[in-house]
Amino acid sequence: MGSSSRRVLLAFPSVLIRGVRHFQLYSPHEVRARLLANVRDGDRRTAAVHTAAADVGAWMRLLAKDATREHRLGRAAHRLPSVVFWYAQGVSTEEIGRRLTPFGEQCYGERAVDAACTAIAVLLNTGRTRA
Numbered sequence: 001m002g003s004s005s006r007r008v009l010l011a012f013p014s015v016l017i018r019g020v021r022h023f024q025l026y027s028p029h030e031v032r033a034r035l036l037a038n039v040r041d042g043d044r045r046t047a048a049v050h051t052a053a054a055d056v057g058a059w060m061r062l063l064a065k066d067a068t069r070e071h072r073l074g075r076a077a078h079r080l081p082s083v084v085f086w087y088a089q090g091v092s093t094e095e096i097g098r099r100l101t102p103f104g105e106q107c108y109g110e111r112a113v114d115a116a117c118t119a120i121a122v123l124l125n126t127g128r129t130r131a
Contacts, residue, residue: 026124028117059119
């Protein structure tokens with residue numbers, strides 16, 4: 001794929017690939033919402049999000065080397081798999097913040113969920129999830 005084709009793919013998040021499949025990029029916001037959705041409802045995108053979230057090694061590798069500083073996560077960066085599990089179970093970001101830090105600030109829970117959802121969205125958009 002040439003560089004001009006890549007620019008088109010980036011400019012238009014919803015494109016026709018090889019004339020057969022319609023592909024719409026996942027956003028971190030969508031990932032966050034679908035982590036709370038029930039997989040048993042049969043929605044393919046929700047199932048894909050949960051499958052990607054379960055592939056912890058794949059999305060953790062996608063985090064920037066300085067994720068602790070970039071997302072202002074501190075030591076919580078290493079606990080993102082737990083954060084995703086708690087969030088998908090319905091634990092509030094406020095409670096997640098309490099579990100992550102001694103003073104339990106909600107902002108830590110928000111940052112952690114945002115960082116994890118961003119990494120999961122990148123994994124989904126690269127197509128490197130396991131089936």
